[in-house]
Amino acid sequence: MNKENRSKLETLLKKVANQWNFEICNLNIQTNQNPIVVKIIISKTNGDDISLDDCALFNTPASEEIENSNLLNCSYVLEISSQGVSDELTSERDFKTFKGFPVNVELNQKNSKIKFLNGLLYEKSKDYLAINIKGKINKIPFDEVLKISLCTLKD
Structure with missing residues (x-):
């Protein structure tokens, strides 16, 4: 064709x-x-x-x-x-559905050696993403987040 x-x-x-x-x-x-x-x-x-x-x-x-x-x-x-299910979280619905699930957060921090964070999805606001890393809530400003994906937790 x-x-x-x-x-x-x-x-x-x-x-x-x-x-x-x-x-x-x-x-x-x-x-x-x-x-x-x-x-x-x-x-x-x-x-x-x-x-x-x-x-x-x-x-x-x-x-x-x-x-x-x-x-x-x-x-x-x-x-x-x-389309099936994507592992990348993009919509408000995704964040509500997968609250408490393990996520991998790819960061856009130019002056940091940390490029990825793994934890449990805790909260999403208009300004930041909060993830639970081993019991501690970390708030990451959205301008530092490149991608948020479902994953399996690494020790």
Whole structure:
């Protein structure tokens, strides 16, 4: 499949997804497979989680759009899925859900030898992140935090 047809197909599928209150996060067409595999990763426009039922619901309109477009004139397998769970904490919901869980905090401290901190997620405010390191609460200003990820604690 050439780039132009792939782009046309992606545009068509995005319109269909929007009608069903979904967004297409990724479209991957594996032309090296026989039959071709079309993988679509979706999310909800309102930010809610994607369920198996959502994937099944989007399967029919996506398949119909592919068929009607005549951009794939061969047999294919259509796979609809969600983004899954990321280990990186980014949303307020993530911080509430994983309070008390072990996290790895990557730091942006230019004049420090410490680049990572491991501890239990304690609190997040608009100004700082608090983690519990061996019973001591450490508050880290957000301008010093690069990334916060779930992890396993190291002794």
